[in-house]
Amino acid sequence: xxxxxxxxxxxxxxxxxxxxxxxxxxxxxxxxxxxxxxxxxxxxxxxxxxxxxxxxxxxxxxxxxxxxxxxxxxxxxxxxxxxxxxxxxxxxxxxxxxxxxxxxxxxxxxxxxxxxxxxxxxxxxxxxxxxxxxxxxxxxxxxxxxxxxxxxxxxxxxxxxxxxxxxxxxxxxxxxxxxxxxxxxxxxxxxxxxxxxxxxxxxxxxxxxxxxxxxxxxxxxxxxxxxxxxxxxxxxxxxxxxxxxxxxxxxxxxxxxxxxxxxxxxxxxxxxxxxxxxxxxxxxxxxxxxxxxxxxxxxxxxxxxxxxxxxxxxxxxxxxxxxxxxxxxxxxxxxxxxxxxxxxxxxxxxxxxxxxxxxxxxxxxxxxxxxxxxxx
Numbered sequence: 062x063x064x065x066x067x068x069x070x071x072x073x074x075x076x077x078x079x080x081x082x083x084x085x086x087x088x089x090x091x092x093x094x095x096x097x098x099x100x101x102x103x104x105x106x107x108x109x110x111x112x113x114x115x116x117x118x119x120x121x122x123x124x125x126x127x128x129x130x131x132x133x134x135x136x137x138x139x140x141x142x143x144x145x146x147x148x149x150x151x152x153x154x155x156x157x158x159x160x161x162x163x164x165x166x167x168x169x170x171x172x173x174x175x176x177x178x179x180x181x182x183x184x185x186x187x188x189x190x191x192x193x194x195x196x197x198x199x200x201x202x203x204x205x206x207x208x209x210x211x212x213x214x215x216x217x218x219x220x221x222x223x224x225x226x227x228x229x230x231x232x233x234x235x236x237x238x239x240x241x242x243x244x245x246x247x248x249x250x251x252x253x254x255x256x257x258x259x260x261x262x263x264x265x266x267x268x269x270x271x272x273x274x275x276x277x278x279x280x281x282x283x284x285x286x287x288x289x290x291x292x293x294x295x296x297x298x299x300x301x302x303x304x305x306x307x308x309x310x311x312x313x314x315x316x317x318x319x320x321x322x323x324x325x326x327x328x329x330x331x332x333x334x335x336x337x338x339x340x341x342x343x344x345x346x347x348x349x350x351x352x353x354x355x356x357x358x359x360x361x362x363x364x365x366x367x368x369x370x371x372x373x374x375x376x377x378x379x380x381x382x383x384x385x386x387x388x389x390x391x392x393x394x395x396x397x398x399x400x401x402x403x404x405x406x407x408x409x410x411x412x413x414x415x416x417x418x419x420x421x422x423x424x425x426x427x428x429x430x431x432x433x434x435x436x437x
Contacts, residue, residue: 063403063434064076064079064081064094064096065094065114067113067114068094068096068105068114071105071116072096072098072103073098074098074099076096076097076098077097077098077099077162078096078097078155078158078159078162078163079094079095079096079097079155079159080094080095080152080155080156080158080159081093081094081095081152081155081435082094082095082134082146082147082148082152082156083149083152083228083231084146084147084231085106085107085108085109086104086106086108086117086136086144086146087108087144088108089147089231090108090109090110090227091106091107091108091109091110092106092107092110093105093106093146094106094114095123095156095159097159097162097163100163100166102119102122102123102159102163103116103119104116104117104118104119104136105117110227117136117138118138118139118140119136119137119138119139120137120138120139120141121137122160122163122164123135123136123137123160125148125156125157125160130150130234131147131148131149131150131234132147132148132153132156133145133146133147133148134146134147134148134156149233149234150234150327150328151325151345151432151435151436152435155435228428228431230428231428234326234327235324235325235326235327236324236325236326236432237322237323237324237325238322238323238324238421238425238428238429239315239320239321239322239421239425240320240321240322240335240419240420240421241320241420241421241422241425242320242321242335242419242420243310243311243314243319243320246319247310247311247314247319247320250310250314251307251310251311254303254306254307254310255300255303255304255306255307256303257303258299258300258302258303258306259296259299259300259303260299261299262295262296262298262299262302263292263295263296263299265295266291266292266295267292270288270291318333318336318337319335319336320335320419321333321334321335321419323388323429325432328344328345328346329342329343329344329345330342330343330345330349330379330433331343332379332386332388332417334417334419335419339416339417341379341384341385341386341417342384343379343381343384344381345436347381347382348381349379349380349381349433349436350378350379350380350381351377351378351379351404351433351434351436352376352377352378352380352407353375353376353377353378353400353401353404353405353406353407353430354375354376354378354406354407354408354409354413355373355374355375355376355397355398355406355407355408355409356373356374356376356408356409356410356411356412356413357371357372357373357374357397357408358372358374358412369395370393370394370395371393371394371395372391372392372393373391373392373393373394373397373398374389374390374391374412375389375390375391375392375398375401375406375426376388376389376412376413377389377390377404377426377429377430377433378413378415379433385415385417386415386417386418387413387414387415387417387418388418388419388420388421388426388429389418389419389420389421389426390420390421390422390423390425390426391420391423392423401426401427401430402427402430402431402433402434403431403434404430404433404434
């Protein structure tokens with residue numbers, strides 16, 4: 062994970078090392094960044110995936126405690142309290158490198174010309190239940206930014222800015238992300254289940270109305286108001302049940318391996334094709350080529366001639382030792398994204414193709430890209 066822009070602006074010099082953790086200071090949701098600036102280790106945290114970072118002053122160098130499946134990073138805060146952060150196997154290397162670099166003498170570094178001057182102003186760190194703690198010493202605070210500048214530096218190009226859904230598998234030792242393409246058999250099964258639910262409610266409503274004598278269709282074909290109103294409710298109920306059954310069908314398709322998936326486990330990334338047609342394994346300690354390309358099928362404009370929301374296809378390519386896979390997603394926006402999860406996006410004129418390829422939902426695609434970005 063790259064160092065966020067709002068944190069980089071607060072540094073007086075280029076950081077010697079950086080480590081990112083996919084958890085907040087007091088909970089599993091959020092993110093925490095450790096930065097080695099000169100001889101100091103600085104901590105920045107937030108308890109959600111959006112919002113501004115709060116700087117937390119440390120009283121001592123963090124200590125990493127080894128575990129079986131994940132490590133624990135122990136922080137001693139300046140106010141006398143302690144905090145423990147979970148360090149997954151994907152984050153272990155960056156944290157270890159930062160702590161080792163912190164024990165070595167810092168080489169002289171010239172100040173960055175674009176660095177914001179440090180302002181010693183009291184700031185509060187987030188409390189254990191979302192409340193603020195009174196600070197014990199002066200800390201530099203982020204300077205407020207104009208709304209236009211924040212929008213220009215945001216990860217999302219469109220307004221209003223979209224919010225990422227929390228990744229429920231963030232920080233897990235083994236995480237599995239499934240594709241959204243059920244294949245021909247899956248599509249037929251989904252359609253049959255949905256249509257069957259709607260037809261069942263249509264038929265049951267007619268039979269119930271006839272047996273109860275509440276609203277029976279007349280011989281001339283002119284149904285009463287009660288019959289029509291209850292028929293509409295029955296169709297809505299059937300559609301709702303159909304959607305729920307389609308979700309259940311997706312669970313069954315995933316359980317039987319009929320949909321593609323990406324599995325992260327320890328130092329291995331495994332990509333399984335739909336119905337087990339192919340299987341590729343990548344070793345994360347080895348060099349992994351990562352590409353992220355964007356293809357726009359067409360140009361969209363509204364009636365006034367202004368750019369309209371249109372479809373952008375994004376392709377995340379992984380390659381190692383001659384084995385390649387391609388993960389695809391579709392996103393509707395006015396402008397293409399410049400990066401996803403810190404991975405730069407390269408526009409291409411022709412749509413990328415690969416035999417080992419499947420599609421994913423946009424949010425799932427971003428979660429996968431975020432995990433892979435930590436390996437760069």
